[in-house]
Amino acid sequence: MVEILVRGEAALRAAAERATVTVHSRWQADSPDAAMSAVTTAHAAAAERARELADAGAIESWHADRAWVSHHREWVGEGLPQRLVFTASAAVTATFLDVDALGAWIGELGSVPEHEVGGVTWSLAEETERRLASRARALAIEDARARAADYAHAAGLGDPAITAIREPDLDAPRPLGKGRAGVEGVMLASADGGAPVALAAGEIEVEAAVEVAFQA
Template identity: 35%
Template sequence: MSDLIVTVRGTSESRIAPERATVRVAAETDGGDRAAVIADVHRAVEPLRASLADLRARGAVETWSNPRVSIWAERPWNDAGAQLEPVHHASLALTAVFADLEAVSGWLDDVSAGPHVRVDGIDWHLTPTTARRLERETAAAAVSDAVERATAYASAIGRTKLEPLDVADAGLLPVTPEPAAERAALKSVMMDAAGSPGFAVTPADVVVTAAVDARFRAR
């Protein structure tokens, strides 16, 4: 009996509660006087800076960043087709990584009550150490799934021995791809809280997926 080559795709998915939350907020102001607009945006963002510095000192925030202010101007047109005086805009964004996920809702409630403040979203994720460990475990589980599939195929046609020939990330072997197949990946769940009435946010699980292609000789 000649050898038979079996090619399969193994997949795996893991879910885990997030360990960190990256929160993005911004202050925006506009008006006819450029200097006043810049001063307003700095006043609007100062309470955010102070609260983040306090949270970091207490260990609730791991890191936070405060990029430079963005400033631009435009000259709008009125209904009569006349161009009006320039309107100046200023925006200043902040990003904070929360280690205490229970502190996120309260902080967003506090800062969003201030004038000119916009909440851009929340990204739930893992620490790098946990992410690497979970990616390795999920990839190994995908390989095990491939072995189980190949064993089932071989058994169905009376072959009892399998010899592994190749294993690779999905798509790297010449196989027919599945529409939803993915290479090993860590997915962070995004949440846009800007339109929420209040911020009773609930962390969404982080999903880690892996897919591998494997080729075996069945005897």
């Protein structure tokens, strides 16, 4: 008997179903009270809007952080005393079901100088992810069978039979899926006059890999 060891792989794609974005409310001032006042007002407005969108069904989940203040000394000029600057910051993170609603919200936030909108992370619903992952694993096994059969026939052996199956890198963290979208990981610029931002969801790729041992 001859042992054949192969790796099977498969990948499936589906349109992204979720979009997660973090809105940072940040402001610098010469006093902690002034910085905190500006951020508290902007942060409260962003959180309230997220709550309204969640009630309307556009947001699946969201959470808001507490506002906090830090400080640093800023160089002003040669021979001049450094300026003490206070920075207040807070964030709202929301996962959207409605991409158009997300684009409109980003447009609204763009007219407020205290807001910074981070990159959008695209994902699938858990049920969709599980279904695609299950199918990808089955296809990976089929790929391994085909590879093993090619090697066995090329070597003049009989049909190979599976003796062991192993997932590679069992201890390594596995991502939910790989997103493919135009604005992912990019800082979104402020929109003028509250105009909606056009977003394209793109696709998520779900991969599976398996190591299979055969005998022929």
